[in-house]
Amino acid sequence: MSLTEYPPGSAFPGVIGRTFDVSTPAWPKPLRANEGAPNVLFIILDDTGFGQLGCYGSPINTPNLDSLAQNGLSYTNMHTTALCSPTRTCILTGRNHHSNAMACITEGSTGYPGSNGNIPFENGFLSEILQQRGYNTYAIGKWHLTPADQISAAGPYDRWPLGRGFERFYGFLGGETHQYYPELVYDNHQVEPPRTPEEGYHLTEDLVDHAISFIADAKQVAPTKPFFMYFCTG
Known part of the structure; x- marks a missing residue:
């Protein structure tokens, strides 16, 4: 027997009888991407111009x-602001950086309108939109979109990647970090690098490994579910 599904929030289409044998179940329709929806790999490189790519x-x-x-x-x-945080807000929201309150990098916020560093929640992120369309969403590497006073273990966490539509995150929240001794965050908690430089550790390889791992974990369970990978080297 095929499952009966219905849009969440609509009337229950099944039957509730006095006993189970005269009842018919139905389940809310889960989020599913359109058939054939493409995977999205979005790579952001700092300080790289179009004239540097073959x-x-x-x-x-x-x-x-x-x-x-x-x-x-x-x-x-495609135009950038020549600054990290403002450009990233434009890419992820499709809005002017002043509309995102990010006139400068997060550390350069001035506290005035259009420059307080707190991206309005009503300015939807691409990750939030795609997640609502049935995508897995991952952020890897440099974030630099959370005010500097909100990136410690004390939070708040609502402007961290997992608060803006990304299901998984591995990287660093600030604008820069050490390539061999990075300050890492895994989802919503701070972690130490898995190895030392003497053991061959380097940040870029670590980021790539986690990107592959996130995708592989989901594909083992839902091989046809598309993903959005926001990959930003540091």
């Missing part, structure tokens, strides 16, 4: 990035 005509050899561009989407009219 896919945009640079003489620099970037074959892996060129392959991603060839098999994905390429844009020719």
Whole structure:
């Protein structure tokens, strides 16, 4: 017998009888992405211009990035603010950085309108929208979107990645960290690096390993469920 599903919040379409044998169950419809919905790998590199990538005509050899561009989407009219936090807010919300209260990097917030560093919750993140459309959502690496006084273990946590639509996070909350002795956060708690530099540790490899692990964990259970991976090297 096929399951009966119904949109959450609508009337129950099943039957509730006096006993179980004369009743018909129904379940709220779970979030499912559209069939064939693509996976989204979004890589952000600091201090990199389009003129440094082979896919945009640079003489620099970037074959892996060129392959991603060839098999994905390429844009020719994307503008940044030349600052980290404001650009990231524009990318994730589709809004002007002043509308996101991020006129400067989080540490440079001034406390005036458009520059207090607290991104309004009504300005939806791409991760929040895709999660509501049945995607798994992951953030890896540099965040730099939470006010500096809100990134300690004392919280608050609502402006951390898991508070803005990302189901999993591994990386660092500030604008920079050490490549061999990083200040790491795993989901909503601070952790130590898994190895020492003497044991071969480097931050970039660690970020890549966790990105692969997040995707692999979900694919073992739901192989057709699409993902949004927001990957930002540090």
